[in-house]
Structure formats: C-alpha cells, structure tokens
Amino acid sequence: MKIMSVNAGSSSLKFSLFEMSNETCIASGYFERVGIEGGFYTIKFNGEKIKEEVEMPNHVVAVEVLLDRLISLGIISSLDEIDAVGHRVAHGGDKFDKSVVITDSVMEDIRRFAEIAPLHNPANIAGIEAVQKALPNVPMTAVFDTAFHQTMDKLNYIYAIPYEYYEKYSIRKYGFHGTSYSYVSKKLAEIVGRDDLKSIICHIGSGGSICAVKNGKCVNTSMGYSPLDGIVMGTRSGNIDPSITTVIMDKEGLNASEVISVFNKKSGLLGLSGVSNDCRDVENGVKEGNERCKLAIDKFVQSVVNYIAQYYVELGGIDALVFTAGIGENGPEIRSQVVEKLACLGIKIDSEKNNVRGKLTDITADDSSAKVFVIPTDEELMIAKDTLDLVR
Numbered sequence: 071m072k073i074m075s076v077n078a079g080s081s082s083l084k085f086s087l088f089e090m091s092n093e094t095c096i097a098s099g100y101f102e103r104v105g106i107e108g109g110f111y112t113i114k115f116n117g118e119k120i121k122e123e124v125e126m127p128n129h130v131v132a133v134e135v136l137l138d139r140l141i142s143l144g145i146i147s148s149l150d151e152i153d154a155v156g157h158r159v160a161h162g163g164d165k166f167d168k169s170v171v172i173t174d175s176v177m178e179d180i181r182r183f184a185e186i187a188p189l190h191n192p193a194n195i196a197g198i199e200a201v202q203k204a205l206p207n208v209p210m211t212a213v214f215d216t217a218f219h220q221t222m223d224k225l226n227y228i229y230a231i232p233y234e235y236y237e238k239y240s241i242r243k244y245g246f247h248g249t250s251y252s253y254v255s256k257k258l259a260e261i262v263g264r265d266d267l268k269s270i271i272c273h274i275g276s277g278g279s280i281c282a283v284k285n286g287k288c289v290n291t292s293m294g295y296s297p298l299d300g301i302v303m304g305t306r307s308g309n310i311d312p313s314i315t316t317v318i319m320d321k322e323g324l325n326a327s328e329v330i331s332v333f334n335k336k337s338g339l340l341g342l343s344g345v346s347n348d349c350r351d352v353e354n355g356v357k358e359g360n361e362r363c364k365l366a367i368d369k370f371v372q373s374v375v376n377y378i379a380q381y382y383v384e385l386g387g388i389d390a391l392v393f394t395a396g397i398g399e400n401g402p403e404i405r406s407q408v409v410e411k412l413a414c415l416g417i418k419i420d421s422e423k424n425n426v427r428g429k430l431t432d433i434t435a436d437d438s439s440a441k442v443f444v445i446p447t448d449e450e451l452m453i454a455k456d457t458l459d460l461v462r
C-alpha cells in the first residue's frame with residue numbers, strides 16, 4: 071500500500087511517498103515559491119536529486135506538477151497506486167485529539183480554526199483542496215500538529231487572563247509539533263520496551279518546543295496559543311513579558327501585528343546574535359569570540375533547561391530525556407550544554423556516545439539518573455502511519 075504525506079505551506083508544498091508494507095520512503099520532494107515567480111522543485115528518488123524550475127501560480131498547479139512527475143520520473147506507473155493521502159494540518163483547535171479522515175464537516179472545522187492559525191491553516195486547506203481536485207476518489211486524512219497536546223490538564227492549558235476570553239475566543243494553550251512528539255514518544259517506548267514512561271522530549275530545530283510526556287500522553291508543552299511561546303528559537307523570542315509589546319509599538323512607531331512579527335521573525339538566535347537564525351552559524355560565531363553569539367546560545371540553552379527543570383518537577387522525575395529535530399539530532403555541543411546544567415538532577419550523558427549526528431543513539435552516561443536519547447523524528451512517516459490506521 072502506498073501512502074503520500076503532504077505538508078502545504080503558504081508558498082511551498084512538501085511530500086513524501088511511502089510503501090507502507092516496510093515503511094520505506096520511495097520518494098520525497100519540496101516544491102518552493104508556489105504562488106511566487108521563480109518556482110522550482112526538488113524530488114529525491116532512487117538516490118538521485120532531481121531539480122527543475124517550473125512556475126506554480128497556486129497549489130493546484132503545484133499538485134498537478136507533482137503528480138505528473140511521479141509518473142514521468144517512473145516513481146509510480148499510475149496514480150491509482152496512491153492508496154491514500156495524509157495532510158499535515160497545523161491547528162485542530164480543541165476539537166481534534168487525533169487524526170481523522172477528511173469529510174466536509176472536518177474541512178469546515180479546519181476553516182474555522184484558521185482564525186486561530188491564520189498563517190498555517192489556510193495554506194493547509196489550499197493543499198488539501200488541490201490534492202482532492204487531482205485525486206477525487208482517494209481517501210484523505212488530516213493529521214493535526216495540536217492533537218497530541220489535547221490530553222493536557224486545564225491547569226496547564228488555561229491562561230490567567232479573564233476567563234471569558236477562553237470561553238468566547240478559545241484563547242488557551244494548544245501546543246505544536248504534536249506529530250513529532252507522537253512519533254518520538256512511540257519510538258522511545260519501542261526502544262525501552264515499555265510505554266509506562268515519564269519523559270521530556272526536546273524538539274529543537276529552527277522552531278522548537280519541549281514536551282512532558284507520561285504514559286505516551288502529553289502532560290505539558292512549551293508552545294502556547296501560537297508557536298511564539300516557549301523556548302528561544304531561530305527567529306522567535308519564546309516567552310517574554312507581553313507588556314514589552316506596547317513599549318516597542320510606542321518607541322518604534324509600529325502597530326501590534328508588526329511588533330508580533332518582530333517577535334516571530336527577528337528575535338531568538340537571530341535577534342540576540344545579530345548574525346543568523348541558524349544554530350551552526352551562531353556556534354561558529356561563538357568560536358570566533360563573538361560575545362553576542364555566545365549570549366544567544368547561552369540564552370537558548372537556558373530556556374531549554376528551564377522547561378526541562380519545570381517538567382521534571384511536574385512529572386515527579388523522569389525515565390528519559392530525548393533530543394530530536396535539527397539541533398537536537400545534529401548538535402552534540404548544544405546537547406552537552408543543556409545536560410551539563412541538569413547535573414543537580416543526576417542526568418548525565420557520555421561525551422563519546424554524544425558525538426553523534428542524526429542517528430538514533432542512547433547517549434546516557436553509566437551513572438545517569440535517567441536515560442538520554444537522540445531520536446531522529448519523522449513527522450512524514452507518522453502522518454502516513456496514522457493515515458494507514460484510519461483507511462485500513
């Protein structure tokens with residue numbers, strides 16, 4: 071059975087095609103500059119990387135090009151081979167606590183939640199509609215980034231602001247990266263051979279969050295109503311005093327959404343270092359003696375440590391600490407700086423085992439109080455697995 075996972079962004083479309091009998095990725099690709107002049111795509115297939123420039127005025131055309139190339143490149147011989155399509159959807163509000171088969175009423179809900187996720191859900195909808203148009207008889211599912219976090223207690227998702235805002239506007243913590251946490255927590259249970267585990271998972275990439283997981287379910291997570299909250303990220307500030315917003319509005323002559331855009335796009339590692347939002351560039355800056363790069367990395371590490379400490383207490387100790395996503399999988403330096411600060415909890419890693427990139431590895435030191443793992447995430451495979459479960 072072949073299942074395709076699709077992740078449509080506002081000007082992009084990513085896909086992975088899986089053969090589910092052995093969970094292997096047959097081909098994957100990234101279509102960029104959709105709706106913008108100068109479109110192009112890259113498709114990885116059979117160890118080759120194919121790149122072509124092609125104008126894609128909208129997602130419908132991007133999907134047409136994608137399906138056409140799947141056949142012309144010999145990846146599949148007919149579109150009938152695609153048994154189902156799973157779509158990443160950013161926001162499922164408080165309605166969806168798991169993935170679902172897409173129906174008209176599901177689409178209505180996804181449209182409704184676009185109000186809470188104006189940057190993401192409209193693009194996801196465009197992707198779904200484009201694939202539905204091209205493959206009208208293929209079952210499709212929606213896999214929500216928020217669903218995993220629906221098990222949080224109200225105590226953890228409610229904000230201490232007037233309660234009517236929660237009732238009237240659904241303003242509460244939702245959390246994101248749920249598909250990644252779902253994949254990684256299942257993988258962790260598989261490795262350890264138990265699912266009654268207390269763990270803290272650090273999904274740290276250009277966007278990042280931390281999640282406290284008990285018995286495979288989310289207890290708390292660092293992103294909030296939007297992905298702006300939580301740890302310091304590539305370009306996002308993470309949690310800050312909200313009153314700063316009006317100060318910057320006054321001083322810089324910006325309106326509220328412009329200031330939020332500064333917090334989303336010009337802050338974090340980029341804002342502090344003044345060099346880059348890419349962790350590698352900022353780490354290189356540290357090596358060259360750039361003080362602001364050092365401050366940026368230290369602040370980033372500190373923010374991760376603060377959440378681990380909080381969740382350690384909330385969970386009453388942990389069995390495992392897990393690092394995943396771009397920095398978590400490929401940044402031994404950052405991992406070691408984080409874990410160094412956890413010494414008082416008895417959590418320690420083996421520096422030799424920690425010298426690893428992008429590979430599932432147990433990096434625990436012999437005398438550590440909890441296991442520490444690097445587990446590469448695979449959100450696309452998780453989407454395909456959920457889709458298989460739903461359509462089977």
Ligand code: AMP
Pocket residue numbers: 274275276277304347348349350351395396397400401402427
């Ligand atoms: P993601 O959003 O999960 O793709 O992660 C992107 C982030 O991972 C960027 O900040 C990269 O700098 C970071 N990253 C990738 N490789 C490394 C590495 N070898 N060391 C440190 N950070 C890395």
